[in-house]
Amino acid sequence: MTPTTPPPHHATEETEVLYGGNTSGPVVRVGDTVRKQWHRAAPSVTHLLRHLNRHGYEAAPRSHGRSLTGDQLLEYVPGTLADRDAPLDTAELRRLGRLIRDLHDLTTAYRPRHPQQAVWDVALPDTRAEVLCHNDLAPWNLVRDGDRWVFIDWDGAGPGSRMGDLGYAAHGFVPLHPDGDPHADAVRLRALADGYGCDRAQRDELPDAIHHRVRGMYDLLVEGGRTGRAPWADLYARGHADHWGPAAEYVARHRDLWLTALLDEPVV
Structure with missing residues (x-):
């Protein structure tokens, strides 16, 4: 991808190292832009973001391409990360589901500029590969600024299934954590699925899709710890698997309850 001219950068512009960067290296804000490491999937991610931008998808940051210094150059979105606020209420979960549905629907019309050269890092x-997914839809990747909600950190975007992406989001946003209340979780999961507009087949698929993604994250971390594969080895050493393993067991244990809530009347 040809480097683009970045927005003006003056020495007096405020520079801030941003929270995150677990898998993508340092993330730095300079003025109203975010600069992060260019990686092998960056051309594909940049092209996808520009497709979403052209179609008016406000939940994706605007991409400015590649800077003259070789970084990814993105819009800085002010606001608060959702993991620093109270969990979303049911109305907000329905809105979240709609945003994820809109993302998936828009990618059905997406065509890579050079299909044979498309590279993703999933x-x-x-x-x-039903659609293109964000693949890390979680409270730590949702910025809210007034009425605008924006998903950040698209480095892991790529082909996947609708319910796989929604299921991963359910883990973080419902949230489906080991210390949860499974009946309250059922109501909240139903709100997310309703917002997405899940049909019966998707509702039937969703609980197992959640478990597949949560268990998959646990297995990925454990394998990283065993092999030393970056960045998963570092995350394993920092104790991340201690959450994902019990979370997978929690999801499996309450699968039938949540399936009932999704297919029938909400459980109260």
Whole structure:
């Protein structure tokens, strides 16, 4: 991808190292831009973001391409990360589901500029490539600024299944954590699925898709710890698997309850 001229950068512009960067290296804000490491999937991710931008998808940051210094250059979105606020309420979960549905629907019309050269860096490849997914839809990647909600950190975007992407989001946003209340979780999961507009087949698929993604994250971390594969080895050493393993067991244990809530009347 040809480097683009970045927005003006003056020495007096505020520079800030941003929270995150677990798998993508340092993330730095300079003025109203975000600069992060260029990587092998960056050309494909940049092209996807520009497709979403052209179609008015406000939940994706605007991409400015590649800077003259070789970094990814993105819009800086002010606001608060969702993991620093109270969990979303049911109305907000429905809105979240709609944003994810809009993302998936827009990617059905997406065509890579050079299909044979499209490269993605998907941590947990899906057996189905229904749409292009964000693949890390979680509270730590949702910035809210007034009425605008924006998903950040698209480095792991790529082909996947609708329910796989929604299922990963359910883990973080419902949230489906080991210390949860499974009946309250059922109501909240139903709100997310309703917002997405899941049909019956998708509702039937969703609980197992959640478990597949959560268990997959645990297995990825454990394998990283065993082999030393970056960045998963570092995350394993920092104790991340201690969450994902019990979370997978929690999801498996309450699968039938949540399936009932998704297919029938909400559980109260």
